[in-house]
Amino acid sequence: MPGANxxxxxxxxxxxxxxxxxxxxxxxxxxxxxxxxxREAFAEAETFVEKFYGKNGDPxxxxxxxxxxxxxxxGANAETEPRAVILDSGCxxxxxxxxxxxRYPNIPVxxxxxxxxxxTKAGNPAQTAGENVPPNAFWIRAELLDFWRLALxxxxxxxxxxxxxxxYYPNPWPKQSxxxxxxxxxxxxxxxxxxxxxxxxxxNWEIYxxxxxxxxxxxxxELYRFPxxxxxxDKVEINKGDSRSRAGMTITxxxxxxxxxxxxxxxxxxxxxxxLWRVVVxxxx
Ligand SMILES: C[S@@+](CC[C@H](N)C(=O)[O-])C[C@H]1O[C@@H](n2cnc3c(N)ncnc32)[C@H](O)[C@@H]1O
Numbered sequence: 219m220p221g222a223n224x225x226x227x228x229x230x231x232x233x234x235x236x237x238x239x240x241x242x243x244x245x246x247x248x249x250x251x252x253x254x255x256x257r258e259a260f261a262e263a264e265t266f267v268e269k270f271y272g273k274n275g276d277p278x279x280x281x282x283x284x285x286x287x288x289x290x291x292x293g294a295n296a297e298t299e300p301r302a303v304i305l306d307s308g309c310x311x312x313x314x315x316x317x318x319x320x321r322y323p324n325i326p327v328x329x330x331x332x333x334x335x336x337x338t339k340a341g342n343p344a345q346t347a348g349e350n351v352p353p354n355a356f357w358i359r360a361e362l363l364d365f366w367r368l369a370l371x372x373x374x375x376x377x378x379x380x381x382x383x384x385x386y387y388p389n390p391w392p393k394q395s396x397x398x399x400x401x402x403x404x405x406x407x408x409x410x411x412x413x414x415x416x417x418x419x420x421x422n423w424e425i426y427x428x429x430x431x432x433x434x435x436x437x438x439x440e441l442y443r444f445p446x447x448x449x450x451x452d453k454v455e456i457n458k459g460d461s462r463s464r465a466g467m468t469i470t471x472x473x474x475x476x477x478x479x480x481x482x483x484x485x486x487x488x489x490x491x492x493x494l495w496r497v498v499v500x501x502x503x
Pocket of ligand 1: 307308309310311314330331332333336360361362363386387388389481482483484
């Protein structure tokens with residue numbers, strides 16, 4: 219892990235091309251072929267979800283299944299209802315996955331990272347304070363840009379719903395010349411935005427937070443204006459035939475001071491006295 223230095227950048231405010239880039243990608247589809255290894259990882263994640271909800275598997279063999287059904291987890295009993303799934307994208311050593319899994323014990327939480335090295339630390343006793351790993355926590359090694367597109371297919375097919383999506387401390391790519399590697403200036407952004415009902419981004423770089431919030435505002439407007447949706451007075455109206463509405467969506471961007479850091483990077487930044495930021499993009503519940 220790099221040291222806890224503040225982000226240094228040759229950029230002092232929101233990137234000058236933000237609007238242009240976000241609007242362009244909102245009108246295009248990211249077509250890069252999906253890597254086989256992420257398809258395989260995604261299939262593993264699907265199996266975990268199915269087992270958690272007790273379908274296509276012996277309900278008794280997936281830990282946590284009995285509780286999930288008894289407590290009425292969303293989608294636990296209904297064949298036709300989408301299954302609730304939470305994503306912890308770029309989970310690193312997976313600490314946040316455990317916190318989120320404890321917060322939502324009836325929903326499977328999938329921690330995803332491309333670094334096998336970081337994932338080997340996931341669920342170790344230091345992270346769980348000696349307790350068992352929550353049965354709804356699961357980690358896989360995968361490429362997010364591919365995993366998100368596969369997950370969106372499930373959402374659009376009405377099989378999954380993602381009530382919460384954590385994107386905690388993504389690589390900031392602070393050089394202006396690398397700005398299009400930031401998730402919100404990348405062609406993947408419309409997919410990220412369409413995936414979850416609530417997305418929470420955390421970062422130690424204020425500009426990243428402000429850009430992400432602004433990009434969400436621009437992309438939502440762009441995405442839902444045409445062809446089927448109208449955007450009026452900051453409300454998106456849904457037309458017949460569309461499965462998702464962004465009506466009443468809120469975007470908040472604020473600094474925060476976590477009492478108990480939930481990730482390795484969050485702890486490091488807090489210990490170094492850095493200001494932390496979060497953006498929450500949320501549909502009304
Ligand atoms: C700065 S670290 C933050 C890790 C963790 N969220 C934390 O706060 O401790 C960013 C993480 O995102 C992962 N990552 C970055 N880009 C990724 C991608 N395209 N697909 C999968 N993982 C990615 C990296 O491997 C790294 O573990």
